Amino acid sequence: MLASVIGVLFDGFAYGMLLFLLAVGLSVTLGMMNFVNLAHCSFAMIGGYITVTLMSEAGWSFFASLPVAFMGAAVVSVVLERLLYRRLYRATDLDQSLLTIGIVFVSIATAAYIYGTAQLPVQLPGYLRGSYYEFGTTFGVYRLFLIGISLVISILLVITLEYTRFGAQVRAAVDNQRMARGLGIDVNSVFAITFALGCGLAGLGGALAIEMVGLDPNFAFAYLVYVLIVVSVGGLGSIGGTFTAAMLLGISDSAGKYYFPQFGAFLIYLVMIAILMWRPAGLFGRR
Amino acid sequence: MAVMSNAVVTPRQYLHAQLRWHWIEVAFWLATLLPIIVTPKYLVLASQVAITALFALSLDLILGYAGIVSLGHAAFFGFGAYTAGIITKPWTMSLPLPGRDLEIDLPGWGEPLTGLLISALGAGLLGYLMSFIISRFRHLPLIMLTLGLGLLLYEVANKASWLTGGADGLQGIHVWPLLGTFHFDLYGYTSYPYALSVLFLLFLICRRLTNSPFGLSLRGIRENITRMRAVGAESRSHLRIVYTISAAIAGTAGAILTQTTETASLGVIEFQRSADVLVMLVLGGVGRLYGGLIGAIIFMVARDQFSGINPQFWYFPIGAMLIFVVLFLPNGILGGAERLMAAIRSRSS
């Protein structure tokens, strides 16, 4: 009994960390510019496919491909931001949603064209495979690795936000854009950099996700829903909120699959609806 | 819409002129009769288009006129679709009572017109209940709630396979002939006139609604909900009413689909259907009633023409077109046409 609880918590925690990586960029940029970017998981997908291509075509190692996944997604995001997103910062929610849905569609079709519609696997290095057996539960090595790397990134994020000048500018811009501009902060540059970082993190998340949940062209949409849930439940612009919501979602999903498989994702959606009704700005959101 | 100079016309006359049927509108509706006469091979496609156009019309009411961005409108389409199918099947229920179990036998009720009414009322009721949630939020929380409610209903349809057939779909739907004589067949001879008539009737109702004081208030809500409060308007109540009506119309569309195809599966309630109808409406132009109809025609006909291609590739042109419309044609095709007409008119005067 205890063993299954630990197992569920462990899997949920790992899944939650993945969701956190995927969602944190969106939360901060949404909180800063209120730009509804439904294409966020397309960047994750790009990162995933970069890793797959590098490993299977160019023979790179898994670790070497991770920074490229990050950079690749970040670069694509900069290009798209310059070309398309920038024109719609003052547009309505509807227009922003539609533009970014259009980008998602294009990315899914492109991925399907290049890579086909089947799930693509990756060959993990030997030391990342296998599992440990403690307390009567199986602890997958890859999940441990995922948790480890996500914790490192989270700590880096918090340090950047709290202790660097750039981080202070980000916090000011999220808090009150007008006042930040008034203080001389170049909000547009801060946003562009944050956006690139956020999409880069999503790309990294996408690469890391391949082993855990699989990669196919539908990733951009399938995980969008989860990411949106994390962001809206956690609260826009709040890293702590995103973390909490990601953990909640990860563990609920894991527990649900284990204890109530007949309900499917029903409980997740119900909980999200309930939380949003109670706190429309999210658990840690403003307003 | 006819436009007259301000000098000779009273405000009442001016507004009255806007109510009149433009010749293009009349031509459009006459043209919808063409498939019956000219291309009877395509009647099945035509009835699919009419159904989808009705669905898009229902979305236009809440999106184009009240400003509610919904990513989950297929919930009502699907609810209407499943209801219409479920009532045609016989059901046996046993109620556990003290002493013995009471067996209730419900015969299948396949009459299409009453079935349509029942499905519409059911979907409307569901919309009414949801409207209490929907009317209280805007922006991202609203989008997420509509998405969540849509996904929730999908899960219910998926898991309650005793009722809906789950992933296999609803089996054994049997619809009786329309008005006792017209059978629903595989060729669409009954389906298309049926779908078209319902579409036209509900269109007339929507046209009335959007030209009424209520329609004006809805536009006010879409334009500036804060100002509505400042003039003492009860925006939430208005939003609840329009959401209920929209849900009923969407449910009607779904019901017609089930009745004319005698199938109902998860496709009627999946997210893709909500996304597609939103795309169609935006393509045609929001807030113009005809936008959804035009968008549906173009989308469905194009998809039929490209039906050989893998469905995932189909989304490339759709995505590109969506990006194009958002950036360059903000009010869709109809908006672009309006601007063109205005440019031509001002150049010639």
Next chain:
Amino acid sequence: MSTPVLATRGLDKRFGSLVVAKDIELALPKGVRYALIGPNGAGKTTLINLITGMLQPDVGQIFLGDEEITRLGPEQRVRRGLVRTFQINSLFPNLTALEAVTLAVCERRGNARVWWRPVVAYGDAVDEAHAILTTLLLAPVCHRRTRELAYGQQRLLEIALALATRPKVLLLDEPAAGVPRDESSELFSAINSLSQDITILFIEHDMNLVFKLASRIIVMVGGRILVEGTPDEISADPRVREVYLGGAHHG
């Protein structure tokens, strides 16, 4: 001595340590035109928000005639005839001027729920809307979309929307804000010609307008009422001079 149409007693409001209103006492008799002036940040718009119910005071009471309205919500106050305009236009960009005012009239009359009859069937609502637009000199442009109107005309439309609710008390928040010089005389005559049945309190920085329109001026500084009096008294008051000329900025 009849009951004032609008009165406040001891209104206080603070956000944390920031005091935005302290001990505000107002009394407006019926039909007057009072001006509320003061430097930026004095709390004038906050006071309007408190009176209209968009903000709740910490302490104090608000009266509309004999009725205490402190606990009522904004829509309820509107329905009792307490209406405001906004400093930054809050209009319906894609509705024509006539449609916008007709909308407000229909809402007031309670026809707004009717969906089965066209708007034009309510001819008297349309006529009333048109009449309001005429008094505000907007009749020639009544079929133009709001966002195509000149800025001065939009400010007038802002007032027209408020008038459509048949207010007893009208709070104008900087009606002349952003209006170019050549359009401000239209604004002046429009406000000047408003019915004596309506009691008006307006915030303004344009002293020209203030001295022409107001019978009494209230000066606010730092959330408090500094002094109130007739235009002559105020323009001679050394404290007011200091507030405005002694380093204070003019908006």
